Amino acid sequence: MKTYEIAVIPGDGIGNEVVPAALQVLRTLADVHGGLNFKFTSFPWNCDYYMANGKMMPDDGIDILKGFQAVFLGAIGDPKRVPDHISLWGLLIKIRREFEQSINIRPAAYFKGLESPLKHTKNFDLMVVRENSEGEYSEIGGRIHKGEDQLAIQNAIFSRRATERAMDYAFKLAQSRRGHVTSATKSNGIVHTMPFWDEVFEDVSKKYPDVQTAAYHIDALSAFFVTRPEIFDVVVSSNLFGDILSELGAAIMGSIGIAPAANINTKGNYPSMFEPVHGSAPDIYGRGIANPIAQIWTAKMMLDHFGDTDIAQKLLDILQDVTAEGVKTPDIGGRATTQEVTEAICNKLKDLA
């Protein structure tokens, strides 16, 4: 019997609705599937915590989380009370960095029962592999002067090590999929880092002669996500470009309410973190109608990470079956509550037993 020790951070807003839903699903899954067990420990770190304590997590927060096998996070952010760059850099991005979660992966694929905004929902099935530790998301930079002379400078930092790591991950992933990697570049507009990105991509691709490659500028690539998403298998990108592409991926699936994500520590020295793509959605919080699919799909990615890929795949199939049967929340055209969707999923899991 395996027991996974998981740190749970519901966070803000609907995180507090969809995380309990996902835990209910994981508990049911453990019940029906003899070999699995979860131990969840919850941490109330969010914008409320910040309002009370002036920080997003205790000083030893990172130390506390170190002992777990994974961090399972809901959503962070409540911009009316705490500026995003404080709440996110104080918790979400801090965990990504401190735990060397250098890769962020986000699938986008045709999802049964969801209506895509695209006319021709070809059977697309892609994975965005995003460099998650540096790039455009850096704390280096600042401001100078006041008034009309004011200047703000932001340094984007690309290291060969981190760039190679993301690309190696992408190529290996492609080997287990359809054998194709697309590089998201902008070497025609961004003079220093993107030609560097291209060179590293060239170099890394030589190590994987069995994998085919393509490279598009981020502007064209974004357009292709809309006009022909079926051409992509694995898309490797910088931190910012991956952020944009994965949200576009969610949009073409039919909803950002269902897209999951994993922040992977590739070395295995710290826990990885699993969090959906959507935010805390303060506008709908408290009404019991938040879509739990993204958070549950995120749990599925956590199972994959643990190596429990069979049961993970069954869970994803169930998510699609339930959605296709019309048990869905209002954001995707249904009338079910968070709880009703969750129970429909749990019932199908029980049927597996």
Next chain:
Amino acid sequence: MKTYEIAVIPGDGIGNEVVPAALQVLRTLADVHGGLNFKFTSFPWNCDYYMANGKMMPDDGIDILKGFQAVFLGAIGDPKRVPDHISLWGLLIKIRREFEQSINIRPAAYFKGLESPLKHTKNFDLMVVRENSEGEYSEIGGRIHKGEDQLAIQNAIFSRRATERAMDYAFKLAQSRRGHVTSATKSNGIVHTMPFWDEVFEDVSKKYPDVQTAAYHIDALSAFFVTRPEIFDVVVSSNLFGDILSELGAAIMGSIGIAPAANINTKGNYPSMFEPVHGSAPDIYGRGIANPIAQIWTAKMMLDHFGDTDIAQKLLDILQDVTAEGVKTPDIGGRATTQEVTEAICNKLKDLA
């Protein structure tokens, strides 16, 4: 009788097919419309020129162009022979910078006769106002170390002056449209420049109490271009974000082959430049099937810039009529050649006379 002196740079690839098409349309327009006259002077600056001379334009190229009222450009780039960052920074971006073309504007709107990839083509009609002189497109940065320690650094530079200028332009434009400006930000991920961008947006918006505002992070905003483009009127953005958004705008219209752009010098001290969004498309060059709509719509934006807005609007209507009648190139589902489309447009212009 007004005579406009226009510098023409067809550039690379299909630029050499669509620019002549657009000039034919402008000449026809001058014939049927008594008060207008054009004097075109063509310059062969492109990647061929680079191969022969080691530079994209002569040393006094900028001086030569100064004397014209506008630059009318096709497309630049032939990456198999000249790396993009050389060809573009040596010509396209050089002209944008030297002539202080600090704003780039790009419309995206429902276009009659074009099939959008979106299921519900609501009547969207938006304009991306892109800061065009700084931001993520800067020459500041470089590399250090070799091998696995190699680092590339790119500085994104945001000045209050240029940021305000783009925003002022956007707000004024909104006043002449539907009175709404959306700011493209990423202040939750990009620590230094994007919170600055938000502050300037706050400040500038106070000067325009009659204009309504919204702000979204670029990831969500890109998704909204796909899921609900009809919510946007004017979208103001940094250089990079505007690049991505305007290409997405072209994609949801139904083709990047039709999207136009204008690089505006707001001070009037140097010529503005008009160039379509699409590139040089070396893959289809020489077959006579390049879509001339973007280049002709770009000419329409040039007429707007000169103040000839009535005839400009008539030209845009004709572009849509011809497309709706099915006279269109293969990229948008037709079977016409560049020349056939151009002639259909000229014939309708003659009917106006």
